Amino acid sequence: MKRAIGTAAAIASGLAVAIWLGGLLVLGALTAPVVFAVVPMPQSADAMTLIFRRFDLVAMSCAAVALACEAARAIARVPFARLDHARAAVGVLAAAVTTYEGTAVSPRIAELHMEGVIRGLGPAGLELSRLHDRAELLGKTSVLLLVALVVLQAAAASRATAPA
16 A cells, blocks of 8 residues: 555656646746747736746646645655655755745736836836846746756656665
């Protein structure tokens, strides 16, 4: 039973992390640069604000699934090695970064855009600029943490399938 729970949790967590990481990469490397290059301001900022807010929900849901999988392993008393503790810790950090961005940074950016604030213009524009820089840093941090999480998941999977 423990093995089945561990396997199911690994698969569900792996899928959640893949969606989360893939979404971040698609938004940051493809969608945002194209939208900002092709769509004029302020429509480009409005569009990307809506896209990022929607993705925040996807990312936070993926974080919840990944953390629930770690909890399922703990509840089932699936054996945890140091590697598993590292994986769980990185997952918690990634979830915290994503939740902070999705509940504090992105909503404030959206609010400022709705008020018609122009990035870098006046006190509100300077706040928008700082928030945008913070969102970029948080996104990059999330990508690094999620890549580490994928590596730790792969290492744990290879350890689980290695002959005894």
